Amino acid sequence: MKIAIIYNRDSKAVINLFGKPNREKYGMGTIDRIKKALEEGGHQVETFEGDKNIIFALEEFMPTVISGERPGLVFNLSYGIQGRARYTHIPGILEMLGIPYVGSGPETHAVALDKVLTKMVLLQKGLPTPKFAVLENPDFPLPLQEGLHYPLIVKPKDEAVSFGLKIVNDDRELREGVRTIYDMYRSPTLVEEYIEGREINVGLLGNSPVEPLPPVEIVFKEGERIYTYEDKKGISGRTLEKICPAPLDGKTAAKVQSLAIETFRALGCFDSARVDFRLDAQNNPYILEVNSMASLGPDGSYVFAAQQVGLDYPKLVNKLIEVASLRYFGPIATGDDTTPLLGDAKTAAFTHLTQHRDGIEEELKDWTNIASWTGDPVGLGTMMKMLEQRLEGLGLRLSGEFTNKRSAWTWETEAGLEGGTLLVAPVDVPHDGKGGYPIPYRRDPEWLYGEGIASSRAGITCVLQALGALDQTGCLQEKKLGVFLYTD
Template identity: 65%
Template sequence: MKIAVVYNRESQAVINLFGTQNREKYGLETIKRIKDGLKKGGHEVKTFEGDKNLIQNLEDFMPSVISGERPGLVFNLSYGIQGRGRYMHVPGMLEMLGIPYVGSGPETHALALDKVVTKIILLQQGLPTPKFAVLDKPDSPLQEDLKYPLIVKPKDEAVSFGLRIVNNDEELREGIQVIYDTYNAPTLVEEYISGREVNVGLLGNGPTEALPPVELVFGKGPQIFTYEDKKNESGRTVEKVCPAPLTEEETARVKELAVKTFEALNCYDSARVDFRIDEEGNPYILEVNSMASLGKDGSFVFAAEKVGYDYPALMNKIIDVTCERYFGADFFDKESHQQNTAANKLFQRLTTNRGKLEADLKSWTNLSSRTEDAVGLSSLRKKLAERLTKLSMQPVESFTNGRSAWTWESKAGMKDGTLLVIPIDVPGARTGFPLPFRKEQEWIYGEGVASSRGGITITLAALQALKEEKQLSKAKVGIFFYADEGRGMRYSAGMLEKAAAEAKEVIVMQPGFVEGKIVDQRRGSKQFHLIVEGDPERIGKRAEPVDVLSWFLEKTGKLNELNSRQKKIAVAVQDLRSERYSVLTPHRVSATIAMTYIDEKVAEKTEEQLRSLFKASKPGMKTYIELLTERPPLLRKKDHPTLQSLERWAKEYQLPFGKESSLLATAAGVIPAEKPVICGFAPASKKLFTPNEALHRSELVQRSVLLALQLQGE
C-alpha cells in the first residue's frame, strides 16, 4: 500500500502567514522511525510537509485507484501551520480529495483542541472532569466557586503550553496575563486535583482497545506535566510507570472512562486521555489528545510496548485499524485479498507496484527515439534488449532484420501463443528538445509517452510479474518491436506478417480510448507523394499557362469531392512545398496526400480518381504520383476469441473494458486476416503525435494487469 506520512516541521508554504503559529512539531528522528516502521510492514512510503503543495504532491504519489486495488493512505502527523483550527487543515483537505487517512476527522480535532468544549461534552455525557471557568481577559471576574490551588492554561492549545499551578488571586491574574499576552486567547481555569496523573492510550475502532494505564511520577517540583518537562528542559526526569500501580477496580474504571471519552468525541484509530486520580481514588478527565504523540518517549508508545507492540508493529497496527475502519474487517485478510490463484497473485503484484511502473515509464519517456534519430533508436533498442534478456526472453533471428524489426520470445516459444507488437520510434517531424515527463492526477505527459512508451512499459511490467510468479517460462509469448512507425512500417511490415503467422493471437500496443476501450476496427491508409513541375513565370504575366502552384491549389479544392462519410473514405493534403527562382512564380510543387479507408475497393477507385485529378493538363507541365506507404485496414470480426477472453478477465477483476473503432491505421492491418488481433491495448491517449501527447494514468496499471492475466492463460 502507498502511505504518505504528512507532517509539519519546516515549511511555511502558504499564501499568507498570519494568526496563531503552530508550536508543535515532530522531530525528524520520529518521522524517520515511523517511515521505516511502515516500510518494514511492506508499504511504499513517502513523507510530505502539510502545506499548500500537499494536494499536488499527493496527486503525484497516489493517483486514483482501480477497482480491487488497495488505495493510498495518509498517515497524518500534521499539527498545521497556523490558525486556531490548524489541526483540522490537513484532515479537511484529505476529505475533500477523497484520500483515506489515519486519525480523527476535523470535527473531532476541533472539539479536542478546545478544552472548554471538551469539558462541556464530558459533563453532558456524565463523565467526571474538574470544575472550571473561562476568563477572557486578565481582569475578567472569576464568578464560579472554585477552590485554590487552580490550574491555568490556554483554552485551545496543546502539549501543556502555558500550563501552571496558581495558589492565590495574585498568581491567578499573573498566569492569565501571560496566557493573554502570549496566545491572545481566553484562559481555562480549573480546580487542581491533588493526586496521581495517569494517561490511557486508545487504539482501534469498535471495539476500541484501551492500553495499560501509564502513571507519570514527577518527583520534585510541580506535580503536573509541564511543557518544559515534555521538551526535557525542566531539569528533572518524569518517570513513566506502566502498568500504573492501580487496583484492578481503578484500572478498569480509567480504561472504561477513556473509551467512553474516545467515543463521546467521535475519535478514530488512536488517541490518549489524560486523568488525575484524587486521594480517594476518584478519576477526573483532564483532556483528550486526538493526536497522541508517537514519539519514542511518549506514553502511548510506552504503553503499546507493554502489550507486545514494538515500534514497527505499532505503526502497522495503526494502519490496520484505519483500513478496517474505511474498507471493512477483511481488508487485510489473506483469504480475501491474496488467494492462492495465479491470477490473484498477478493482480496483487502489479497493483502494489504502481510507483515502480510510473518510474519505468519515466525512464523510457526521457529516452528520445524519434523516427529519424538513428542514435536514439539504437540506444532504446539496446536497453529494451537488455530488459528482455533479464526476463529470460530469447531473440528470434528468423523474424528479425536488424534494422527496423526485432522479435523475441519466451522459453516456451511464441508458436501458437500471443505476439505483442510495439513501436519504439516516435513519429512526426519534430524539432528542438523533447518535452519533459510530467504527471497530473489523471494524465502523464511526455514525448511519445502514449504512442510508444506506454506500450513498452505495460508489456515489461506484465512480463516481470509473470516471471516473479514463476509463470513466464511456460507462457507462450512473442515480442515484435519495430522502429519505422513514422514511415508507415515501410520496412518492417513484411517481417511482422511472417511473425504473426506463427502466433495464435496478436495484441498491438497502440493507444486505446478512455474507459478501457480497445480498438477492434481501424481504417487503412495510403500516402502518396505528388510532384508538379512547370516553367517558371513572371508575376503578372497575362498569357497562359497558369503557374504550377495556382494549378495545384485549384485541384486541391476538388479533393473534398472524393470524401464520403457514408463510404468511410477521406483524402487530405498533409504537406506542401514549393520551389521558385527569385521573384518568379513557383516552377515545382511537392505535396504529401493521405487517404484513409475501410473498403479496399472504394480505396482503389478513389486512388484512380486522385491520379486522374492531378494528371497534367497544361502545356509544359508534368506530374508524378508515387505511393509511399500503404497500411491495410483492421476489420471487425464476428467471432473473436481474444476479445472474449479479455472481456472475461476484465469483468472478473472489475477492470474497465470496451471496444471502439479508430480512423488511424496501425500495424494491426498487417496481421493476416485469419488471426485474432486486438489493437489499442496500450493506455488511452490524448493529443496523440503532438508535443502535448498524454497517457491516461490509471490505465497504466489497468492495462498491465489485464495483459498479465491474458498472457498467463489460467
C-alpha cells in the same frame, strides 16, 4: 505501500503568517525514527512539511490510483503552522484530496483541541470531568460561579501539551494567571476545579474494537502535582517517574480504561489517542482532557505503555498503519492470515503492478527519451537491441516464422503462440523528416508528455510490465503468449 509522513517543524510556507502560531513540534530524531520503522515494515516512505506546498508534493508522491488499486497513506504528525484549529488543517486537506491517513479526522481534532468543547461533550455523555468556568479576558468579575473553590487550575482554552498550565490559590493569582494566558495566547482561560490526587493516563489503539493500553501513572516526587509543559520537555529541573502498569486495584484500572474507551468514542477518535485522568482520594476518576494526537516521542507515555504489551517502537508505528488500513480498506489490506493478499495469479500480477508504479513510470521515461523516428535506422537499431535484451531476459524466444528483422519481430513463450494471445506494439515514432529535436519526457499531476508517448512508448511499457508481472507470479512461460513489434 506508499506512506507520506507529514509534520510541521521549520517551514513557514503560507500565504501570510497571520494568527496564532503553533508551538508544538516533533523533533527530527523522532520523525527519522518513524520513517526508519516504516521502511523496516516494507513501506516506501517520504517525509514532507505540512505547508501550502503539500498538495503538489502529494500529487507527485502518490498519484491518482487505478481501478482496484489501494492508495497509499499519510502518517499524520502535523500540528499545523498557525491558527486556533491547526490540528485540523492537514486532515481537512487530505479529506479533500481523497488520501487516507492515520489518526482522527478534522472534526475530532477541532473538539479535542478546544478543552471547553471537550468538557461539554463529556458532560453531555455523562462522563466525569472537573467543574469549570470560562473567562474570556482578565477583567472578569469576582467571585467565580458557585461550586468552584481554590485551589484551581488555569489553562488556555485551546492549547495543548500543558501550555500555560498553572495552579492558583486565591483571587490575585487567578487574575495574574488569566492575564498571562490572555497576553501570551490571546485566548480565553479555562478555570477548572483542581483534583488533588494521582495523575493517570490511558492510551488507546485501534477502532473496532478500540483497545486500551495499560494505564500509566505520572509520579511527582517534588513540587506541584501537575504535569507542565516544562516537565514534558525535560526543562523543569525536577524528575518525574512514569509507572506502567500504574499500581491500581483491578476495579480502578478497569474503570479508567472503560472511561477512556467511552471518551474515545464520544469524540469520534480514530486509530489512537490518549485520555488524561486525575484520581481523587477515593479513587474516583475525572477526565482532564483528550489528546487526539498522542505523542510518539520515544519518552512519551503512549510509547511507554505500548512497550508494556510487546509493541516496541517499530511494531507500534507499523501497527498504526495496520489499524488505519483496516479502517479504510478492510482485512485484505492488513495481510490478515484469514484473507490472503495473493489469492491467484491474476491477483498476484495486479498486486505486483500496483506496488511498482514508480518503476513503471521510470521505464516509460527511459523509453520515451530514446529517439527512434520512422526511417531512422540508427535509432531503431538501438531501440530493437534494448527490447531484444529485455524480452530474452524474460525468457521469451524469437519466432523465425513471424520475424523478418527489418520491420517485424515476434517473440513467444515456451508454450508458443498458437491458440494464445498476441501483444502488439509499434517501435517507431512518426516524424515529418524536417529535423528538430525529440520532445523529452515530462509530467504534471494530470498528464504525461514526451516524443511518441501515446503512439509507441506507453504501449511498449505496458507490454513489458505486464510480462514482468506474469514472470513474477511464475506463470509466464506456461501462457500461450507472443509479442509482435513492428515499424512502418
